[in-house]
Amino acid sequence: MLYVEILGSLPEMARDEVRAMLELGGGKITGEDYLLLKVEADEKAYPFLDRLGLAHEYGELTIEADSVDELLKKADEVEWPIEGTFKVDTETMANCEHDVLDLPRKLGGVIHSKGFKVNLSKPDNLVRAYCGEKLYAGIRLRYFDPKDFERRKAHHRPFFRPISLHPRFSRALVNLTKAKREILDPFMGAGGILIEAGLLGLKVYGVDIRPEMVEGAETNLRNYGVRDYTLELGDATRLEELFPNKKFEAVATDPPYGTAATLAGRKRDELYRKALRSIYNVLEDGGRLAIAFPIEFDGKGEAEAVGFRTVGMYYQRVHKSLERYFYVFEKAR
Known part of the structure; x- marks a missing residue:
């Protein structure tokens, strides 16, 4: 499962751009939470998602949860696809319904306890946590630098x-x-x-x-x-x-x-x-x-x-x- 964070200027157009690329690369949008799209696709879709213009980033979606406690519990149970160091970065969307003020420290602590090293300045992996109606966490694969x-x-x-x-x-x-x-x-x-x-x-x-x-x-x-x-x-x-x-x-x-x-x-x-x-x-x-x-x-x-x-x-x-x-x-x- 992947996530795509689209831009908010013309979200319907951005969503349809993602859909068009998934039709070429094999995949589909299975859900959305404000500007976060949940995408069912594999690596064959990467070259097409790399083409996006109205997106902020995309990555591997690892966790979806209804509360901070559930997110942290799942974070302790999953196999994190991390090679090298990591850092946690939280995106609080306009519809965020959870208290995520301390989430980077808590989630980082859980991942660190599994043997991964933290690097806050130049991490090899960026763990992205999103707060909307639900909570999500994953590994960024591509950032579209403005x-x-x-x-x-x-x-x-x-x-x-x-x-x-x-x-x-x-x-x-x-x-x-x-x-x-x-x-x-x-x-x-x-x-x-x-x-x-x-x-x-x-x-x-x-x-x-x-x-x-x-x-x-x-x-x-x-x-x-x-x-x-x-x-x-x-x-x-x-x-x-x-x-x-x-x-x-x-x-x-x-x-x-x-x-x-x-x-x-x-x-x-x-x-x-x-x-x-x-x-x-x-x-x-x-x-x-x-x-x-x-x-x-x-x-x-x-x-x-x-x-x-x-x-x-x-x-x-x-x-x-x-x-x-x-x-x-x-x-x-």
């Missing part, structure tokens, strides 16, 4: 454009498509989504109608070590002409929201409608599209009119003048 994502934010890239998704959301969009081989971004801009997809080992395809964006996206991709890419200068509403006889496994994109300049002089809603139809035409049967639209555009209705099935829909308020939905659509087989 600094890694921060280093890929727009203002750190060699080709900089201020309007760009946070890398965590770019990665989540890629993962929600369940892509294993390749992905297309028909509104690639400076290449933020393609960077995240490329770092996951996917072959990336990008399209933009502005020459400076094609050049800039290539600069950014190469800066982050992404080499397996194809970038095209072209129109997102005419993808069939850019990629004749090509069907894509998945599409993830964040179309422009704003002015006539950013939309190449075209009306926004009409651009979105034509792009949805073109994406549908170049997507494999069963393939997924993950896309963001401003709240004023009926993304669900327009996509379903083209033939897509809605898989997910997640609301985000960015600021007072921008509210949007992230959507996940699937093309029927």
